[in-house]
Amino acid sequence: MGQITLNQVTKSFGDVNVIPPLDLEIKDGEFVVFVGPSGCGKSTLLRLIAGLEDMTSGHIAIDGKDATDVPPAKRGLAMVFQSYALYPHMSVRKNIAFPLKMAKMEQAEIDKRVDNAAKILNLADYIDRRPGQLSGGQRQRVAIGRAIVREPAAFLFDEPLSNLDAALRVNMRLEISELHKQLDTTMIYVTHDQVEAMTMADKIVVLRAGNIEQVGSPLELYRTPRNQFVAGFIGSPKMNFLTDAAAAEHGCKTIGIRPEHLDISRESGAWKGVVGVSEHLGSDTFFHVKVEGSKDPLTVRASGEVDLHRGETVFLTPQGEHLHKFDAQGLAIR
Amino acid sequence: MARAVNTQRKAINTAAAWTVALLIFFPILWTILTSFKTEAQAISDPPVFFAFDWTLENYGVVLERSNYSRFLWNSIIIAGGSTILGILIAVPAAWSMAFVPSKRTKDILLWMLSTKMLPAVGVLYPIYLLFIKLGLLDSRTGLVIVLMLMNLPIIVWMLYTYFKEIPGEILEAARMDGASLKEEIVHILTPMAIPGIASTLLLNFILAWNEAFWTLNLTAAKAAPLTAFIASYSSPEGLFYAKLSAASTMAIAPILVLGWFSQKQLVSGLTFGAVK
Amino acid sequence: MATQHSRSAARIMMAPAVILLLGWMLVPLSMTLYFSFKKFLPLRGGDLGWVGFENYVRFVTSSAFWPSVVTTLVIVGGVLLITVFLGVLLAILLNQPMWGQGIVRILVISPFFVMPTVSALVWKNMFMDPVNGLFAHLWKAFGATPVEWLSDVSMGSIIMIVSWQWLPFATLILLTAIQSLDREQLEAAEMDGAQPLQRFAFITVPHLSRAVTIVILIQTIFLLAIFAEIFVTTGGAFGTRTLTYLIYQRVLESQNVGLGSAGGVYAIILANIIAIFLMRIVGKNLDA
Numbered sequence: 001m002g003q004i005t006l007n008q009v010t011k012s013f014g015d016v017n018v019i020p021p022l023d024l025e026i027k028d029g030e031f032v033v034f035v036g037p038s039g040c041g042k043s044t045l046l047r048l049i050a051g052l053e054d055m056t057s058g059h060i061a062i063d064g065k066d067a068t069d070v071p072p073a074k075r076g077l078a079m080v081f082q083s084y085a086l087y088p089h090m091s092v093r094k095n096i097a098f099p100l101k102m103a104k105m106e107q108a109e110i111d112k113r114v115d116n117a118a119k120i121l122n123l124a125d126y127i128d129r130r131p132g133q134l135s136g137g138q139r140q141r142v143a144i145g146r147a148i149v150r151e152p153a154a155f156l157f158d159e160p161l162s163n164l165d166a167a168l169r170v171n172m173r174l175e176i177s178e179l180h181k182q183l184d185t186t187m188i189y190v191t192h193d194q195v196e197a198m199t200m201a202d203k204i205v206v207l208r209a210g211n212i213e214q215v216g217s218p219l220e221l222y223r224t225p226r227n228q229f230v231a232g233f234i235g236s237p238k239m240n241f242l243t244d245a246a247a248a249e250h251g252c253k254t255i256g257i258r259p260e261h262l263d264i265s266r267e268s269g270a271w272k273g274v275v276g277v278s279e280h281l282g283s284d285t286f287f288h289v290k291v292e293g294s295k296d297p298l299t300v301r302a303s304g305e306v307d308l309h310r311g312e313t314v315f316l317t318p319q320g321e322h323l324h325k326f327d328a329q330g331l332a333i334r
Numbered sequence: 335m336a337r338a339v340n341t342q343r344k345a346i347n348t349a350a351a352w353t354v355a356l357l358i359f360f361p362i363l364w365t366i367l368t369s370f371k372t373e374a375q376a377i378s379d380p381p382v383f384f385a386f387d388w389t390l391e392n393y394g395v396v397l398e399r400s401n402y403s404r405f406l407w408n409s410i411i412i413a414g415g416s417t418i419l420g421i422l423i424a425v426p427a428a429w430s431m432a433f434v435p436s437k438r439t440k441d442i443l444l445w446m447l448s449t450k451m452l453p454a455v456g457v458l459y460p461i462y463l464l465f466i467k468l469g470l471l472d473s474r475t476g477l478v479i480v481l482m483l484m485n486l487p488i489i490v491w492m493l494y495t496y497f498k499e500i501p502g503e504i505l506e507a508a509r510m511d512g513a514s515l516k517e518e519i520v521h522i523l524t525p526m527a528i529p530g531i532a533s534t535l536l537l538n539f540i541l542a543w544n545e546a547f548w549t550l551n552l553t554a555a556k557a558a559p560l561t562a563f564i565a566s567y568s569s570p571e572g573l574f575y576a577k578l579s580a581a582s583t584m585a586i587a588p589i590l591v592l593g594w595f596s597q598k599q600l601v602s603g604l605t606f607g608a609v610k
Numbered sequence: 611m612a613t614q615h616s617r618s619a620a621r622i623m624m625a626p627a628v629i630l631l632l633g634w635m636l637v638p639l640s641m642t643l644y645f646s647f648k649k650f651l652p653l654r655g656g657d658l659g660w661v662g663f664e665n666y667v668r669f670v671t672s673s674a675f676w677p678s679v680v681t682t683l684v685i686v687g688g689v690l691l692i693t694v695f696l697g698v699l700l701a702i703l704l705n706q707p708m709w710g711q712g713i714v715r716i717l718v719i720s721p722f723f724v725m726p727t728v729s730a731l732v733w734k735n736m737f738m739d740p741v742n743g744l745f746a747h748l749w750k751a752f753g754a755t756p757v758e759w760l761s762d763v764s765m766g767s768i769i770m771i772v773s774w775q776w777l778p779f780a781t782l783i784l785l786t787a788i789q790s791l792d793r794e795q796l797e798a799a800e801m802d803g804a805q806p807l808q809r810f811a812f813i814t815v816p817h818l819s820r821a822v823t824i825v826i827l828i829q830t831i832f833l834l835a836i837f838a839e840i841f842v843t844t845g846g847a848f849g850t851r852t853l854t855y856l857i858y859q860r861v862l863e864s865q866n867v868g869l870g871s872a873g874g875v876y877a878i879i880l881a882n883i884i885a886i887f888l889m890r891i892v893g894k895n896l897d898a
Contacts, residue, residue: 052506054613071615073512085507089525098521099511146511348708354700355717358777362720364744365732377742380751423630426623434620442628444889449635450831451885455854456874457638459645459867464638483634490627515619544725546838551862561838564727568842575736582728593723594716601719601782 002063002153002186003028004049009058011044011210018044019210021058026154026188026203031180034190035197036207036233042190043158045207049188050156051075062153073102078147079156082163084139086131086146093118093127096145103150117145120182137168144179154186161196173199194234198222206230228330231256237286239324240298246271252325252333259286259301261322264308269315273298275308289314362586369393369579376575392580400563402584409559409588411474412549413542416481417535420489423482425531428493429519433502443494446487454484454547465552472554480552481542489538496530497523533599536592540600543589560585639878645871653865665872674856679880681765682852686833688769689776690826696773697780697825698818704781705788715782722778730842733771734760764848771839776832780825787821788814827888834881853877 004026011019018041026032034042047053049060051072059068067075078099087095096117100110118124121141131139140160147155157176161169177200180187191197197204198218206213206221206229214226218234225231231239239256247255263269264287273291285306288297300316308314325333356363367383368376375386396402431439461480462471470476500523508522524531546561553562564585567578593600646665649658669675704714721729737744738759746756759767791814799809837854840846846855857877861870 050510052509052613054615071613072506072509073514077510079507079510081503081507083501083503085501085503087504087508087522087526089528098508098513102508102512102514102517146507150511344707344709347703347706348710351703351706351708351714352710354703355714358774359717359720361729361732361737361774362724364736365728368736379742379747381744381747423626427627430620430624434616436617442624446627446631447827447831448882448885448889449631451834451881452635452639453854453857453874453877453881454835455837455857455861456871456877457642458858458874459861459870460638460641463641483630486627486631515616540723544723546726546841547835550727550838550841561725561727564725564731565838565842567731575742578731578735582732585728586724589723589725590720593719597712597716597719601715601786 004154004186004188005061005064006049007059007061009045009048009060010056011041011048011053012056017210019048022210022212024205024212024215026186029184029186031177031187031189031200031202032205033197033201033203034188034205034207035192035194036213038192039209040207041210042192042207044210046156046158046188046190050077050079076150076153077156078150078152078154079158080140080143080147080160082159084131084143084160084163086139086142088131091128091130092123092134092142092145095131095142096123096149099146099150113149114145117149120148120179121145136164137172140164140172141175144176148179148183152185154188157187157189159191160189161191162193169196176200195236198234204234206233224332224334225324226332228254228256228326228332231324231326231332237299237301240294240296242291242294242298245293247325250323250325253328254326254330255318256324256326257298257318258322259299261319262298262300263317263319264289264300264302264306265315265317266308266312267315269317271298271316273314273316275310275312275314278308278310280305287314289316291316362590365579365582367579368575369583371576371579373574373576376579392576393584395577396581396584400566402563405558405560405563406584406588408474408553408557409543409561412477412481412557412559413539415474415478416485416542417489417538419478420482420486420538421493421531421535424486424489424493425519425524427490428497429523431490431494432497432500433505443491446490450484450487458551461548462552471552472556472558474557477549477552477557477559480548481545484545484548485538485541488541489534492534492537493527493530496527496534499530500526529599532596536596536600540589540593642871642874642878645867646875648868650868650871651866661868665868666875669860669869669872669876674851675876677849678851678853678856681850682834682854682880684765685769685772685836685850685852686830688765689772689833690829692769692773693776693780693829694822694825696777697784698822700777700781701784701788704785718781719778721775724775726775726836726838727842729775730771730839733767733774734843738767760844761848764844764850768839768843768850771843772833772836776829779829783821783825784818787818791817823891827891830884830888834884853880 004024006022006024008021008023009019010017010021022045034045036042044053048055051067051070055068059066061067062075062077087098090098093114096114097110100113105113114127118127121144123138123141123145126134126138131142134142143160160176161172164172173196176187176189180200189196189200201218203215204218204221205215208229214221214230216224221230221234225234228241232241235258237259239258240262241254241256243254247253271291271293273289276288276290276297278288279286283304285302285304287300287302287306287308289300290297298316327333369392370388370390371382371386372389372391375382431443465471465476468476470479504526505518505522508518513521543559544561546565549559549561550565553559564581567581647660647662649661649664650656651658700718704711704718708714735743740746740756740758743756743759745759749756757763795813796809799813804812835854836852837858840850840852840855844850846852846859851859853873854877857870857873860866860873
């Protein structure tokens with residue numbers, strides 16, 4: 001139930017090679033997040049799995065059976081689209097019932113499943129409304145409802161939260177995670193937001209230009225990024241990178257240090273700098289410190305409210321055990 | 335957002351617009367008025383506008399002289415049949431162009447439109463011959479086919495522009511939900527495109543209703559629609575204005591009323607979906 | 611965008627429309643070509659054998675040919691000019707705030723519903739008749755001699771009748787286009803100091819160009835084929851014989867199918883020249 005294997009999958013549009021040969025193994029019940037900057041091929045990869053696009057070469061197997069030439073309707077997967085793609089001329093009930101109707105299920109069974117989905121997702125209050133009368137969050141729930149009634153082998157989510165406002169996004173993130181725990185079904189989730197990836201995933205697949213840069217659990221990627229791209233992409237705010245003298249000191253091309261792994265002091269430290277912009281979030285404070293020998297200012301996190309002013313001289317010290325070293329190719333040195 | 339509109343300016347606009355609108359509408363109004371006059375009043379100088387003896391006599395004469403209901407029925411069958419048949423053929427084609435576009439889609443669309451520019455008169459005799467061979471001359475079936483082919487490019491184009499408005503993701507969702515291609519078109523695309531399909535239907539019904547080359551040249555007695563009914567008033571009966579007006583009113587009334595009631599749909603249809 | 615499966619489905623679903631139109635174009639066209647090389651008089655001996663290009667030569671050298679081409683172009687061009695110009699003015703007027711906008715719109719749209727045979731008959735008899743027509747009454751009321759519209763100003767009269775039929779179409783398309791103009795754009799231009807006339811010239815007019823293209827394309831398609839208006843009013847006399855009408859006379863009135871077919875081929879060539887020209891413009895404009 002819900003094991004997906006990609007074997008040497010490629011995709012090109014005309015002459016443009018979007019996905020070079022790619023292998024991936026998704027285990028049953030796993031919550032996998034494809035993350036990467038826009039244009040990295042993550043949505044294409046999801047659509048290949050869905051069957052909405054043809055692969056140029058390679059094979060896809062679902063639960064051990066070859067699904068390469070199986071049309072989307074027969075793959076037993078359900079998808080939640082970025083725009084929700086609800087059927088505007090049908091009520092919420094009809095929307096959710098649609099896949100079951102297509103499967104020629106009996107009406108009694110359809111009603112039972114729709115009511116059940118409505119209960120899980122709290123849709124009961126607006127079950128007879130049209131999608132046009134719903135808010136963004138409600139539409140999102142309906143789209144998920146339409147996906148779960150089919151009891152698919154796996155759920156595919158294509159940037160499902162990107163049209164919601166920030167507060168709602170946090171809520172829906174929790175709800176989807178909760179749903180995954182409840183259903184225990186494989187979920188593949190595409191996003192460009194590394195926060196979503198970190199908070200939801202069992203396994204993150206970081207993509208760049210169609211290539212898998214690294215696969216691992218959120219903490220693995222955070223602690224031991226395989227290369228400079230993953231190091232920079234995962235974590236918020238971004239990891240600071242230093243080259244030249246500071247890096248040479250550690251015998252490599254580039255060193256990276258996360259904002260939370262820099263100690264800041266007025267008196268002494270490894271690097272001397274001047275405070276620029278500071279961002280006070282209450283729980284944390286981020287300082288942008290201009291350091292000699294680095295082109296970009298370094299971002300530093302301090303806990304709580306720290307009172308430093310623009311133009312003050314400060315000293316920064318990296319916590320040695322959290323220092324990342326990269327070679328000339330950007331690969332991590334361990 | 336909106337600024338207060340000066341009432342005086344609004345009054346001037348209203349007066350100007352109404353004047354122009356009535357001027358444009360006047361020939362129709364005059365025809366309808368004249369149809370209720372006696373022949374003498376119809377040509378009186380100075381003309382009378384409302385102060386005449388209203389009479390239905392002309393309608394009686396026209397109905398007596400020709401079988402209006404048969405012409406009307408022929409018009410309905412020919413215009414309705416050709417439009418519905420055209421839409422049935424155009425929906426799948428427009429689906430293909432809107433949702434599976436290729437490099438050639440635009441060329442095919444423009445080629446289809448360009449077939450509409452072929453002068454009908456250039457192929458009149460061949461069609462005439464073919465119709466004799468196939469026994470289609472003076473038959474409603476024949477005209478349904480010809481008018482369907484005449485309007486097919488426009489139907490395809492209009493449906494294409496309406497379909498393009500529908501996000502492809504919704505059709506993909508249906509596909510993921512297990513719908514076959516036919517189910518996708520019947521349950522999702524068609525209901526979503528109902529306003530567009532209605533506009534297309536209306537506009538092409540009107541175009542077919544008013545078509546006056548093939549309907550005049552390919553029919554005689556049996557299948558002649560209202561265009562032929564009115565053409566018989568060319569001359570010298572055309573000099574009897576009141577009767578001519580009554581016949582004209584009867585020929586245009588059905589479509590005029592239909593047009594007025596469906597005005598909103600039609601305006602969007604009139605733009606052939608090309609102007610938003 | 612799509613899979614192999616949906617692409618092949620698309621091809622199959624497009625086939626009926628494409629095949630029908632291809633047949634509709636090719637079958638009669640090849641028959642017309644065939645006849646154009648024959649001496650073919652259905653009522654006077656039928657098929658009298660091949661004559662090479664004789665029909666083509668006779669058709670072009672006939673004194674009626676060039677005038678008919680000119681007449682065609684003048685009618686199409688004249689109607690386009692009038693409907694686009696008046697259409698823009700009318701669209702701007704109708705876009706102003708007023709009372710009874712809905713009814714005004716219904717009145718303006720109405721001529722479009724009138725079948726060409728009816729409008730031609732009504733105009734010819736009830737308005738343009740030199741004795742009993744409304745215009746004659748009007749002229750006499752001012753002490754002027756009534757004009758013999760359809761013989762003295764035949765072209766002007768026909769252009770006027772056809773323009774009346776097509777003005778609603780142009781107006782409504784242009785009105786829709788004006789209404790779709792983003793208010794914020796106009797307000798931004800106003801903030802930038804543009805005067806009303808400048809706003810019209812630099813914002814509204816460019817915005818309308820696409821709609822004008824559509825008006826020209828659609829109207830040309832229909833205007834090249836106008837028939838009933840001439841059939842009913844002048845019967846092609848007084849210099850109103852368009853190419854369409856000339857061919858019609860050759861085929862049906864003089865029953866010379868060979869000659870008429872050669873004319874048909876010329877008409878098709880003319881239409882294609884105009885079509886290529888138009889499709890270029892429209893193709894560009896449709897991308898937007």
